[in-house]
Structures are given as structure tokens and as C-alpha cells.
Amino acid sequence: MPFPSQPTGERRPRAMVIDHAWRGLGPGLESLSGPGGAPLTRTVKLIVLPLIVRPTLHPELAVDFLGPEQAEQLDALIRESGARLQATAQWFTLLKRTRRALGIVAGNPQDLYFQRCFELAAEHGAPSADTDSVAGALARAVVEDVADADGGRTVDALKRYLADPAQQALLDRELSTLWTGRQSAPASDTAAAAVALATEVLEAYGGAEGPRNASSYVDMVAAGHGDLLGRVLWAHASGVWGRDDLPAHLGLTERELPPRPQVGRGASTATLPAPLDRTLFERLFVVLQSSARREELPTVPELVGREVGRSCAPLGLYDESLRVAVVLGGRLAVGLDPLGTGDSAPGRTAAHRAINSRWRREASVLRARRMTVSPRPDPDGGVLGALAQDLRTPWAAYMRRLWVRLHGRDVRDAPLPDAASAWAVLDGVARSVMMDHRARVRSALRTLSAAPAVPEAAESRSA
Known part of the structure; x- marks a missing residue:
């Protein structure tokens, strides 16, 4: 299949060039391809880009859009690797x-x-x-x-370790003792002070380099504001974020208050509960599944022993800088507004304006925004309607992903020593949520375009 002609000077998305070249290789690639014949995302990430394209040797192919000569070069590299x-x-x-x-x-x-x-x-x-x-x-x-x-640092090893009845009973007693002995929760106005400092940090956002003034972040860590917020969430608190319509925990638990952690013996990525509702097994299951270098993790017994204490700590985290990142993330999350429905809302900071502006340029967001004012709010049978609804409550997905990332750092003893490193995590999570939503919209559109058209007569009967 020859590469399609392209007018001089016209640039093509690199992903489109890869897709076209891949499909031209013919059969035999099914285990590396998706249902529609395109290369899997992991195929591109793990094989095509690093091992075939090799952007370090071909920097002209490292960009997202390619000119005609570069597109031909990339197409040839992939075709040469067909066998x-x-x-x-x-x-x-x-x-x-x-x-x-x-x-x-x-x-x-x-x-x-x-x-x-x-x-x-x-x-x-x-x-x-x-x-x-x-x-x-x-x-x-x-x-x-x-x-x-992996050095035995596997989900199977974790399952075997927690399957022993005596071990289960011992861990359950430790959880009960630690949970009962928690520090009392401070007054809610203490959390409000932490949120006020978080606002200062986010207002000092200065672009890609992060906050211009890091003193407020250092003050938050030194004063233990993350610990204070975590203990506030152990009691019934409301209005912490300046909005009574949002739970204080921002979806980190499905309960009114976080429950006492359980040991657990199984987990599934498809049915994982909210972060603060997870068992020891579920918390460590995510860590082991997502770790590229498990040999750098502690052994399974040490992982479990430390997770017992961590799960009963404020916000389910040990390190105070990571807890403060939760406070900052919460303050950021409640002001996320990809649909642009609340630009006049008070309390928006420079960080909010930067991230919301970036998000609103997404084509998937523009379509969702149109759907919110459409006389037929669900014209696609509910698929895109549900994705549009996600953009009305973006704080939920943001906080869950942020906590998982911070928990992984806590397990590896990787704190956030300054405001710039904290901002890199906060901004990275925002980009990750945005990219995930974009991918889900594209998948839904592919599914809808592949579905057989509804005959006009049938459509009129169902209206």
C-alpha cells in the first residue's frame, strides 16, 4: 500500500503515519494490534518508537507532526521492519x-x-x-x-503471604490497634487555614517552572498542614474547600468517613474501590502492578508491614510533603472547570487558569461543551453523554489519580522536597487525566462510527 500523496509543506500527525504504515504490513500482527487493526498503544510506546523509529538517532522524527520527507522516512522504517x-x-x-x-x-x-x-x-x-x-x-x-x-515482589507472592490465617489475624489486630489509637481530629477551621495557604502556592504558579515563590509550600510542610487535613477527614467535616456541595475527602472514599482498613486477599483493576476504602492487598496490588522496576521495592513482608501503619496514617500517607501535595491537589481539583461553566467563580488561581485553559482547547472538551447546551443532550445513545458528565466533576478523577501517584512515591520513600517538584506532580496528574479522557472519547467515537446505522424508519419509531 503506497504512502498517500501529500501536498508540499503539509504536515501529518506522526500517529497517523505510524497507523498507515502498520496497516500496510499485512496479516500476522494480530497480537500486537487492536481490534481495528491499528497498533496497540503499548506497541507504539514499547516497540515502534524506541526500537524502530529511535528518535535519539532520528530527532527529525521525534515531533508530533511530520513534513512530507519525514513522513516518508518514518513509513520506510516501519515497512523495513515488517518481517x-x-x-x-x-x-x-x-x-x-x-x-x-x-x-x-x-x-x-x-x-x-x-x-x-x-x-x-x-x-x-x-x-x-x-x-x-x-x-x-x-x-x-x-x-x-x-x-x-522481580525478586519475589509479585502479586502472587503478596497473595501467598496474606493467605496464611495466622498472618491475617496478626495484621488485623495491628490494624485495629493503630486505627483505634489515631490522634483526635482538629477543628475544621484548621483545615481551612491549610487550604488558604494552598491557594497562595497555586496563585504563585509561574508557568512550566512551577511556583515563583516557594515559601508557602515550605511553611505548609513545616506546620504539618497535610497531617491536619488528614485528621479532619477522620471526623465529619464540611465546607473545607469553600464549597458545601463537595465532600471534604473529594471522592477519596465512597463513605461519609474513611473506614478502618482491612487486610484483604484479592483485587481487580476493574473494580478497585476509592483509595481510602482499599484493603492492604488492594493498595499494594496497585503498587506491584504498576512498578516497572520491582526489584527496587522492599520485600513483600516489609511492604505489608509498612502499609499497615501507612493505611492508618492521615490521608493514608506517611510523608508530610506528600500529604501537603494532597492539600494542594484538592485546592486545585475543586477549581478545575474544563467546560468553562464557572469562570466567574471566586478563588481561581494562576494554576487553575493555566490548566483550565489547556483543557478547554481539547477537541473532546469542545464537543462535550456543545452537548451541555444541545436540545438533545444525549444524541449518541449515552456513550459520549457519560464522558461529558465526567467533565462536570473532574475533581473526582483528578484526586484518585493524584493519591495513587503519591502513594507510589511514599512506598518508594520519594518525598516532594520543594514547590517545583510538587507542581510537577500536580500538573502531571492533570495532563494524565486529560489524556485519559481524550483516549476514552476517541475510543467511543470509533465504536460509534463502526456501529451499523439505524434505518430512518426505525429511528422515527423509536423517537
């Missing part, structure tokens, strides 16, 4: 089959094996169709090597 990619897909299928035979379930196979499969394809070509002993042995060696690299 190796097909061999990679075959190795990936073999490694997944080997993984199942060995009973290994920890980790995402794409994250763990994609690049190793590309290496196998480069060195050995495609595995034989009858899975000869050489290919089978190589596949087993790779799967076992990846598993051993």
Missing part, C-alpha cells in the same frame, strides 16, 4: 502461552515481554510453527528470567 515485527508477534504469542503453562499471572504481559520479543525476533527470527524445543526453551527462559527479576 521482524511479524516474528515479534509470534514470539509474544509463544511467551504468553508459556507464561500460562507456568502459572504466572503477575504483571502485564505486554509491558513485560514486548521488547524481549523484539530482541528474540532480531536474534532468532520467527519461532517455528511447531514450537520446536529450541524456541520453547528460549521462551521459558525469558519468562522465568522476567519473573526472577
